Amino acid sequence: MDHETSRRRVVAALFAGGATGMAGCGGEATSGTEPSPTASPRSSDPSPTDTVMDEDTDTPSPANPPDSVGLETLATGLEAPVDIAFAPDADRRYVVDQPGFVYVHESGGLRDEPFLDLGDSVEGGSEKGLLGIALHPEFAENRRLFVRYSAPSREGTPDSYSHTFVLSEFTATDDGSGVTADSERVVLEIPEPQRNHNAGSLAFGPDGYLYVGVGDGGGAGDRGTGHADDWYDGVDGGNGQDVTENLLGSILRMDVDGEASDGKGYAVPEDNPLVGREGLDEHYAWGLRNPWRFSFDGDDLFVGDVGQDHYEEVNLVEAGGNYGWNVKEGTHCFEADSCPDATPGDVRGGEPLVDPIVEYPHSGDGVSGVSVIGGHIYRGSAMPGLQGRYVFGDLGAGGRLFVASRPDDGGQWSTEVIPVTDDDAEKLDRILSFGRDAAGEVYMLGIGENGGGLHRVVPAE
Template identity: 45%
Template sequence: MATADDGTDRRFIVDQIGRIYVHGPDGLDPEPFLDLTDRLVAVGQNLPNWVAYDERGLLGLAFHPEFAQNRRFYVRYSAPPDDDELDHRERLSEFTATADGTRADPESERVLLDLPWYRPLHQAGTIEFGPDGYLYAALGDGLNPFNGQDITDNFKGSILRLDVDSRTDGKPYGIPADNPLVGSEGLDEHYAWGLRNPWKMAFSGDRLIVGDVGQATWEEVNVIERGGNYGWPLKEGFHCHDPQVGTSDEGECVVQSDRGEPLVDPVLEFPHFTEAGDAVGFAVIGGHVHTGPIDAIRDEYLFGVFTRSFTDPAGRLLVATPQESGRWPVREVQFADRDTLGIQILSLGVDGDESYVLGTTAALSEGPLSQQQGVVYRLTPA
């Protein structure tokens, strides 16, 4: 969910299968703001049997800070391949809305990035404008863990930072002069790296907070700093990780990259299972610091867990208390009117100081991408 700073009471809801809908004062507009279904890979189809959930699709939306004047906005989506060796291509594109801002012009597309993707996973996809006016874009490792430490040959496993209002060296975007690799080894677009699948991220003030989905045992949340290396695949959470066998343990950890960069620890982690073997949850969903009217979670970092079950809609909503240093303590959100949310959590959103949770009531075993069971919940005080 995204909002445009244009003085209207609208929430733009991204549907993974390729459409953006508008929720306004009168409810959900049945006509999409933008329909890209004809430009997407066949979401939910022709997947290998080891893929439980298709992560491709329409994955990110961000409105230009001056949308009210220039009507420009940006999307991330998975396009069909142009090569038999590829699964699909990942695109970051600019579109323009009509003069009154009520609909997007589908013919206005200007492609900023068009990246080959070899497997149907780990695209990430969130895009966000920072308080500096630059566009930040999250990219997963493409299911090749070593991509997270490669800053010279690809953008995968990284957060990119682009100036969409200028051009550099013939590129369709500019490179901010203070990006950390400008003038040194590595691709200038990088802002931070060493990530696995930063599925959701958001700015809270001037702080960029990212949920990075784990592999073997641990899920983590990171506060992103310029030039930070967040350790994947050399670490998972606070733990050592062996990228050759895909396991994490408490042994003697690598503390720096081959380039001598310190590996930055997350601010929090949680395991997939308790010591007793009960499921805690799989796939962290990054959120934001809640600033709204709910006293119990005000100024806390609100985030989610995609699910803890493959047969039931069992997402969990969590909060963590930000700290100046050290780990952020975590607890589960309690609801006055229900024991559980009853959804798989896919994203969180903000409109002003109100927080929203987005997901589906369909379980993974029910093929959620083939059903119309998506929901948007607004959190309110008990």
């Protein structure tokens, strides 16, 4: 496809580090590869896990996960595809390319002209760029959509900071095939002190509110320029444990349909956990480092949070939850021999530091990697062995998917590697994002032998 090829090649060069800059960091620049930030499609209520009959007892038991899966390639030629949204009223997908473009994918492939062109508004490099998209729950009627991108520093961003986080609303054309930039309405801006840990996921929850992932501000260890002092003395910083000074290191929850107040581009839901308490009202959950990709499955919110040097994690996030960063990396004390499992009593009543449902190391056999890429609960029909299981991956794909299964005791989920068939493994050297369509089938976005592409996870041949 020819998307103003020469122009995009120049832009892509600016973003070359973004798709490989997401791993744990030992300084402001990352030492490995952290992802550049899928907006999750609104999911229906969870359906029961598919079962097979146990031949000895004639009682239902969960179907086994497949030994391997394949990838059906739907589109190539992108630079760094980092998100996808599914039109509710047409066979159409909106694919986000990090340099600042959203493309329409239909049965005939990718349209040549971008659905949304923000190439002149987006600041690139490192993990910056156009990072997330979410369609309004009534998109078929109102054509409203929301995107998250990095912009050059705007008014209110200190001179010493890197750039400005922007969340904006746009309106699509009646046929859903295009957007004009002059329809932009800025919903939220956040000063970003460093160039990395930008998160970027957006998703509407089943409550109709918009959830927004915000990284801890970047650098390493949640400390340095732009990182607040918190209650924990074991490690300096940081924004993950502070809910009063800024909106960094958190999941935000906002009402984009309510009447805005105080000069904001949104209303705050009255039942947000810090409304009427100390802290900024937009916070829904905190203690996060770089919540790169998240998704809903019914009421459950699954958040992949990229770790630093040793561990990656997936959290099942609830209102008011504190997920530990920078006291902990996963379940382990961060830069300390011992650490608390809760805040002090005078810090929001001594709230617990909630452990992840999935944790894996940066080295070793089996499930390991450098930067978690949050996925989706599989609700499709093509692969019964995945039904009800969480399908996700790592930036360093290595021909692998990961599958996590919910335990009966409410503890950590069991996790295993599902290989991608040899014929398809090279399609994704790096996984950048996942998506799920209305039928519950799972899609992967990333970079492989044919550049950036969109692929559907299918049964192995």
